[in-house]
Amino acid sequence: MNVQLDCIFCIQRQALEAVRLVTKDVKKQEKILKVVMAKLLEINWNSSPPDIADVVYNMIRKESKEDDPYKNIKKECNDIALGMYPELKRIVDQSSTPLLTAARLAISGNVIDYGTGNFDINKTISLEAGNKFRIDHFSEFVNNLEKAENLVYLTDNAGEIVFDKILLETIISKYKFKNIFCAVKMTPFINDTTSQDAEYIGIDRMPGVEILNIGVDGNGPDHSGKTFTDIIAENNMIISKGQRNYETLPDSEKIFFMLIAKCPFIAKELGVQQGDFILKRGSG
Structure with missing residues (x-):
């Protein structure tokens, strides 16, 4: 699917969620988000939404030096689902x-x-x-x-x-x-x-x-x-x-x-x- 303008806002929202996971420091959040937004202005919006999301997520990993921002949340999701497994x-x-x-x-x-x-x-x-x-x-x-x-x-x-x-x-x-x-x-x-x-x-x-x-x-x-x-x-x-x-x-x-x-x-x-x-x- 070709990217829609709405996709950019969706990707920005996901970026904000990820940044808030990697740091509670608002100034650091702002710094990383500004880098992400600058990158969004540089890249080709004719790419697919997943391709753009890849670039953004890797930028967040690079700037935050956090390899897996969602590590704890993934474990929580797995634990909740495992609790549902028997039923x-x-x-x-x-x-x-x-x-x-x-x-x-x-x-x-x-x-x-x-x-x-x-x-x-x-x-x-x-x-x-x-x-x-x-x-x-x-x-x-x-x-x-x-x-x-x-x-x-x-x-x-x-x-x-x-x-x-x-x-x-x-x-x-x-x-x-x-x-x-x-x-x-x-x-x-x-x-x-x-x-x-x-x-x-x-x-x-x-x-x-x-x-x-x-x-x-x-x-x-x-x-x-x-x-x-x-x-x-x-x-x-x-x-x-x-x-x-x-x-x-x-x-x-x-x-x-x-x-x-x-x-x-x-x-x-x-x-x-x-x-x-x-x-x-x-x-x-």
């Missing part, structure tokens, strides 16, 4: 359609907001129960799982990865693959999952699942590089979580995008309403 697992296990239920829960996990710390398990469960996919390629999703030899699961946020784990467990219990990869960021980027988050919630202890690091110098995932091109070429089933992956991944029929349409411009591009659940197969 979520029970819901899937008792469902007459466990795979569908697990897929909806995986998307509903995207409501976890690192900035509020206010999570309501009943609200999350009701989101799953009350939201059908506005774009519904679930039957194709199942058909591809039945035929796929290799599976790649591209995660999104900390906390949300616990919901992803439930979907992965449900898939693995029903289908067999030669290789299963759970893809995370190589280095910290906002509240996105890293290998530390994946290991913390137990992905590394799932039989046959390998954690795959993607991205370079915090700019990941690097979807344009040879490495990711190879990943798509070598694996015939890719599950992609979240808006950022939807914006930056190539449109391949091997990829199934799972997200809540949070951004009004992404919702418009998809032809849906804000807040709708999406399970969309790529068409390229």
Whole structure:
């Protein structure tokens, strides 16, 4: 998606949130923000929103000398989601359609907001129960799982990865693959999952699942590089979580995008309403 003027304000808001995490000193916050705003004036606004966000976030890391501003919040999100795990697992296990239920829960996990710390398990469960996919390629999703030899699961946020784990467990219990990869960021980027988050919630202890690091110098995932091109070429089933992956991944029929349409411009591009659940197969 091409950048909209509203995207710049959204990125500025995210920058302010990050700066307030790295320091409580208002003068330091102001200094870092001025550097960020100057950088925003320099860079090409014809870039995609994720590309601009990458530049801004790396600038904050550089100026603050804080490699992972969201470290504590990510742990909090993971702990809260892990506390929800037994109940979520029970819901899937008792469902007459466990795979569908697990897929909806995986998307509903995207409501976890690192900035509020206010999570309501009943609200999350009701989101799953009350939201059908506005774009519904679930039957194709199942058909591809039945035929796929290799599976790649591209995660999104900390906390949300616990919901992803439930979907992965449900898939693995029903289908067999030669290789299963759970893809995370190589280095910290906002509240996105890293290998530390994946290991913390137990992905590394799932039989046959390998954690795959993607991205370079915090700019990941690097979807344009040879490495990711190879990943798509070598694996015939890719599950992609979240808006950022939807914006930056190539449109391949091997990829199934799972997200809540949070951004009004992404919702418009998809032809849906804000807040709708999406399970969309790529068409390229």
